[in-house]
Amino acid sequence: MASSSSRSGGGAGNEESPAMRRLRRLSLHLLQPFDRPAEPLALAACAGARRVEGGAEVSAALAAYLRGRHRATQARVFEFFRDRPDLQTPVEQTTAAHRDLCFRQLRALVRDAGVRPLSLMAADPAEYFAVMEAAGGVDISLGVKFGVQYSLWGGSILNLGTKKHRDKFFDGIDNLDIPGCFAMTELHHGSNVQALQTTAAFDPVTDEFIINTPNDGAIKWWIGNAAVHGKYATVFARLILPLQGKGGTPADMGIHAFIVPIRDLETHAVLPGIEINDCGHKIGLNGVDNGALRFRSVRIPRDNLLNRFGDVSRDGKYTSSLPTINKRFAATLGELVGGRVGIAYSSVGVLKVAVTIATRYALLRQQFGPPKQPEISVLDYQSHQHKLMPMLASSYAFHFATIYLVDKYSEMKKTNDEDVIADVHVLSSGLKAYITSYTAKSISTCRESCGGHGYAAVNRFGALRNDHDIFQTFEGDNTVLLQQVAGDLLKQYQEKFKGGTLSVTWNYLRDSMSTYLSQPNPVTARWEGEDHLRDPNFQLDAFRYRTSRLLHSVAARLQKHSKTLGGFGAWNRCLNHLLTLAESHIESVILAKFIKSVKSCPDEKTRQLLKLVCDLYALDRIWKDIGTYRNVDYVAPNKAKAIHKLTDYLSYQVRLVARELVDAFDLPDLIIRAPIGMQSEAYAQYTQHVGF
Ligand SMILES: Cc1cc2nc3c(=O)[nH]c(=O)nc-3n(C[C@H](O)[C@H](O)[C@H](O)COP(=O)(O)OP(=O)(O)OC[C@H]3O[C@@H](n4cnc5c(N)ncnc54)[C@H](O)[C@@H]3O)c2cc1C
Numbered sequence: 001m002a003s004s005s006s007r008s009g010g011g012a013g014n015e016e017s018p019a020m021r022r023l024r025r026l027s028l029h030l031l032q033p034f035d036r037p038a039e040p041l042a043l044a045a046c047a048g049a050r051r052v053e054g055g056a057e058v059s060a061a062l063a064a065y066l067r068g069r070h071r072a073t074q075a076r077v078f079e080f081f082r083d084r085p086d087l088q089t090p091v092e093q094t095t096a097a098h099r100d101l102c103f104r105q106l107r108a109l110v111r112d113a114g115v116r117p118l119s120l121m122a123a124d125p126a127e128y129f130a131v132m133e134a135a136g137g138v139d140i141s142l143g144v145k146f147g148v149q150y151s152l153w154g155g156s157i158l159n160l161g162t163k164k165h166r167d168k169f170f171d172g173i174d175n176l177d178i179p180g181c182f183a184m185t186e187l188h189h190g191s192n193v194q195a196l197q198t199t200a201a202f203d204p205v206t207d208e209f210i211i212n213t214p215n216d217g218a219i220k221w222w223i224g225n226a227a228v229h230g231k232y233a234t235v236f237a238r239l240i241l242p243l244q245g246k247g248g249t250p251a252d253m254g255i256h257a258f259i260v261p262i263r264d265l266e267t268h269a270v271l272p273g274i275e276i277n278d279c280g281h282k283i284g285l286n287g288v289d290n291g292a293l294r295f296r297s298v299r300i301p302r303d304n305l306l307n308r309f310g311d312v313s314r315d316g317k318y319t320s321s322l323p324t325i326n327k328r329f330a331a332t333l334g335e336l337v338g339g340r341v342g343i344a345y346s347s348v349g350v351l352k353v354a355v356t357i358a359t360r361y362a363l364l365r366q367q368f369g370p371p372k373q374p375e376i377s378v379l380d381y382q383s384h385q386h387k388l389m390p391m392l393a394s395s396y397a398f399h400f401a402t403i404y405l406v407d408k409y410s411e412m413k414k415t416n417d418e419d420v421i422a423d424v425h426v427l428s429s430g431l432k433a434y435i436t437s438y439t440a441k442s443i444s445t446c447r448e449s450c451g452g453h454g455y456a457a458v459n460r461f462g463a464l465r466n467d468h469d470i471f472q473t474f475e476g477d478n479t480v481l482l483q484q485v486a487g488d489l490l491k492q493y494q495e496k497f498k499g500g501t502l503s504v505t506w507n508y509l510r511d512s513m514s515t516y517l518s519q520p521n522p523v524t525a526r527w528e529g530e531d532h533l534r535d536p537n538f539q540l541d542a543f544r545y546r547t548s549r550l551l552h553s554v555a556a557r558l559q560k561h562s563k564t565l566g567g568f569g570a571w572n573r574c575l576n577h578l579l580t581l582a583e584s585h586i587e588s589v590i591l592a593k594f595i596k597s598v599k600s601c602p603d604e605k606t607r608q609l610l611k612l613v614c615d616l617y618a619l620d621r622i623w624k625d626i627g628t629y630r631n632v633d634y635v636a637p638n639k640a641k642a643i644h645k646l647t648d649y650l651s652y653q654v655r656l657v658a659r660e661l662v663d664a665f666d667l668p669d670l671i672i673r674a675p676i677g678m679q680s681e682a683y684a685q686y687t688q689h690v691g692f
Pocket residue numbers: 148182183184185188189190191192221222223224282285290470473474475476477478479480
């Protein structure tokens with residue numbers, strides 16, 4: 001419902017109420033919020049609309065730096081869909097229609113546009129993730145369907161199988177002849193994969209595995225591609241060897257992956273012994289057909305065991321290069337990080353779309369203004385800058401962090417280096433958890449910042465929010481993933497005190513840990529000059545100091561509590577502390593990568609612009625956690641005040657180049673789609689949409 005007070009107050013010719021007068025005075029003040037020069041980076045902003053002169057060139061230079069070598073690939077995907085109106089996702093459609101469209105979109109991308117995702121994944125993972133992000137821009141359901149087919153089903157064959165599996169399945173997966181599923185989750189177990197109950201018992205007589213769902217809790221649930229399109233599934237099950245346990249009992253060798261045909265390749269009929277039901281209409285992502293699977297003693301050839309980390313011979317003997325069930329389990333899950341990398345990367349894509357719509361609309365939308373003067377853009381309100389500009393800065397920060405993650409992932413695939421594998425595991429867990437949680441919250445803020453028009457489905461926030469929401473849960477629940485980051489930091493911490501070395505990404509802890517052990521410097525705690533606060537060394541030190549402190553204190557608490565509560569109880573007693581530690585660490589990594597990307601930018605003007613955005617990201621984060629810094633006197637009261645003031649000022653400065661910053665994401669109107677977020681004529685597009 002519209003607010004009647006705002007409407008009458010803003011109407012021309014109305015008598016001004018005292019409240020309105022106050023608001024107008026405030027508006028006037030907001031137009032000149034700081035007693036400093038208004039133009040950042042010597043880029044002249046015009047009065048009124050405040051467009052930066054030469055803004056188009058600024059955006060183009062920035063876009064070129066951001067997109068790097070993937071710009072052309074993504075542009076090709078966008079152009080392909082631009083020329084195919086039959087493949088564009090309408091605002092309203094039924095679940096069945098959306099599933100059908102999503103499959104047609106994927107098939108067209110592969111068969112008509114000639115994209116070969118699995119080949120890309122094998123040859124150039126960075127290019128693969130760029131295509132996946134672009135597909136998610138077309139429709140998030142398409143990005144997820146793409147991820148199920150290639151990152152999950154294809155990834156399981158590539159990473160857990162051996163040559164015989166790749167020879168048999170690679171081409172069919174790549175060209176989409178064989179749509180498939182990744183069937184890990186069960187009704188009773190999602191996060192706790194080690195407790196899955198589906199069994200794969202070896203039958204030495206027939207040389208087969210028998211896949212069985214022992215009870216309702218073991219029904220495979222939520223499996224993408226299962227309800228309609230899948231022909232095969234990679235099923236995660238406990239490998240059971242008869243007579244090989246103690247006293248001739250069956251031996252449970254732990255979780256392994258098996259290829260199970262689920263539908264006839266010709267007729268598409270569900271195969272005997274398999275029951276598939278539809279998980280039904282979801283909150284979002286209804287282009288993806290999630291299903292539930294039950295197996296009734298389904299027989300598959302021994303060769304269908306994905307045997308990279310463990311194998312069974314014809315005579316039923318188990319062999320593995322890895323000595324324990326735990327090591328095999330870790331290696332199996334470790335190979336699946338690609339899905340998580342893709343989710344983190346795609347989540348940044350969703351954030352960019354939401355921020356672009358909200359920022360463009362906030363520049364266009366005018367409400368109230370000083371007496372007898374034109375109304376001002378809502379982005380000129382300090383509150384609006386406070387909502388959107390740190391979010392815009394975060395989009396940039398996450399962009400560089402996920403590019404780094406993808407590069408590390410590519411390096412891992414090339415080298416198989418153990419340290420890099422460990423790094424990527426923790427980094428992908430932390431970034432996936434941190435970024436998807438941030439994006440999920442931000443979409444709601446963007447919706448609110450667009451007022452009532454943000455609520456129109458055509459302006460997309462509802463679909464973005466609903467489709468993206470589950471990014472926080474699948475590919476590892478965020479709370480569970482952050483614990484893996486904390487666990488790794490503690491392991492590294494113990495190693496350090498045993499005289500070991502820290503892995504590369506965490507190297508900073510070695511230095512900041514010794515700094516932590518001394519008290520904060522009372523002199524620097526009072527430094528409040530802008531040069532100091534905008535010095536990347538100060539910013540990084542602050543982030544790292546906080547992480548080191550959290551790590552040190554939680555290690556002591558865990559040690560204390562484990563004496564009485566045991567390891568599990570102590571961990572739970574310190575759980576919130578551990579999650580804060582993990583987030584703090586990931587923020588340090590994000591900032592470090594942002595600072596590095598600013599320094600590496602070859603063009604001076606672009607570098608200055610990025611430095612401004614990076615400063616806002618860093619100081620906003622410090623300000624949001626100022627209580628922690630004040631509590632330990634890392635920051636004195638005068639410095640806290642200076643940080644607050646500077647953060648507001650930087651938000652204002654970023655606002656002056658906000659249009660250029662969102663344009664630099666280089667997202668065509670076809671991808672933005674929301675009429676209120678279009679590059680031009682937004683109101684006209686919106687009115688046309690409703691029929692005027
Ligand atoms: C749309 C959709 C698509 C999916 N696609 C697939 C697919 O293709 N293949 C597949 O195998 N699976 C798929 N999944 C399943 C998904 O991976 C799981 O939902 C996810 O792993 C979480 O498991 P869960 O739902 O059992 O949650 P749970 O593990 O039961 O978690 C429930 C809550 O408990 C909390 N919690 C759990 N453990 C802990 C802990 N140790 N400490 C603190 N808190 C904890 C979590 O934070 C969460 O809030 C999909 C799910 C959805 C909704």
